[in-house]
Amino acid sequence: MSEAQSQTPPVTDKVDLDAEFKASNIQEVLDKLDRELIGLMPVKTRIRETAALLLVDRVRKQMGLTAGAPSLHMCFTGNPGTGKTTVALRMAEILHRLGYVREGHLVSVTRDDLVGQYIGHTAPKTKEVIKKAMGGVLFIDEAYYLYKPENERDYGAESIEILLQVMENNRDDLVVILAGYKDRMDKFFHSNPGMRSRIAHHIDFPDYSAEELVAIARLMLAAQNYRFSTEGEKAFGEYIRLRMTLEHFANARSVRNALDRARLRQANRLFASGKKNLSRQDLMTLEAEDIRASRVFSEGRLDQDMA
């Protein structure tokens, strides 16, 4: 939304939405989103809608039809490891491409970065974070911790007040994304109705299915130049199905941890085998035995480290 554009709208009769779409390069970002994020259909649909709205808004502006900047503050809810942070990062890029935010960087904060420790400490701290996020996206992870109803002298409320003010007055300057678990966020919004009404987009992240998790594992491995053998992939599918029934299951994060442990076992296996000539293939492949050594299989409980 450059100044020049809004000041001198070249009023034309017809616009080519398609050409505008191509010029924005948005398809590239959406494709990347499709490629790199498995599943998450409701999320992708909402992002597509948002992108369409911003694009149409831009075209409308060219026709001289002005409307206020749409409020794009968002709330991401979902279980751990469902990709809230990853999507937030993507969101910053998409909004930047569409010219909604000027810089397109993401400032990721938690309660510690916003709330101070004594009277008069909170406001400057929150303001500093807000200033850093201007021109981009402010991502507040586990936002419900900001408000602690059990302690009435908690400074979190002060921080929320400042955030609300900025979300209202500096809508052009930054986009605020709150993230957290669904039930706790609902409670948070219940006690902060002002916050709820200022957030237009509530996006719920669904849990992944077992197939999706295996696909995610494949992508993660590819990014690290590893891959499953055919047997290995089958074993991992079984592992995930077992793991999903156990406690502390954190979707993609559990997958990442399982893969890290499998890498450990693979390295150990290669070392123990004492093979002289390891091929590139050997170094890249995770075999079934690397997966099946997990205690999830033998004892039906977690490997010693959680998650």
Next chain:
Amino acid sequence: MMTNTGNRLTQGQFSFLPDLTDAQITAQIKYALKNGWAVNVEYTDDPHPRNTYWEMFGMPMFDLKDPAGILMEINNCRKTFSNHYIRVTAFDSSRGIESPRMSYLVNRPKKEPGFGLVRQEVDGRSIRYTIHSYATDKPENERY
């Protein structure tokens, strides 16, 4: 560094030009941020040219990406000290420089009385000269 005929303080960059608009200030801040300099907002009611240390309005702003936050601070400062001199400085922290690279006024008092020349007789008929801000005859907070 003295006042010019228009009785306007001329310190720092752009001081012989008409006052910068917010858009122009934003453009200058953008330039500073592009170079990775930390931007500060400072104010004073004692604009003597040798008074290099002005009061800081809030902390220096490191790691900012966008001028909007700094403009917000400037406007806060203007609201608080509407009749003071306010300047924006950009500090370059790179090794070997470690000093302000930019400095320009963004706010002036409505009336600027300027500076007078003070003559001091010393050692027989010798004279020493210095300048003195008329405004500082009054106590702090009543100057402008």
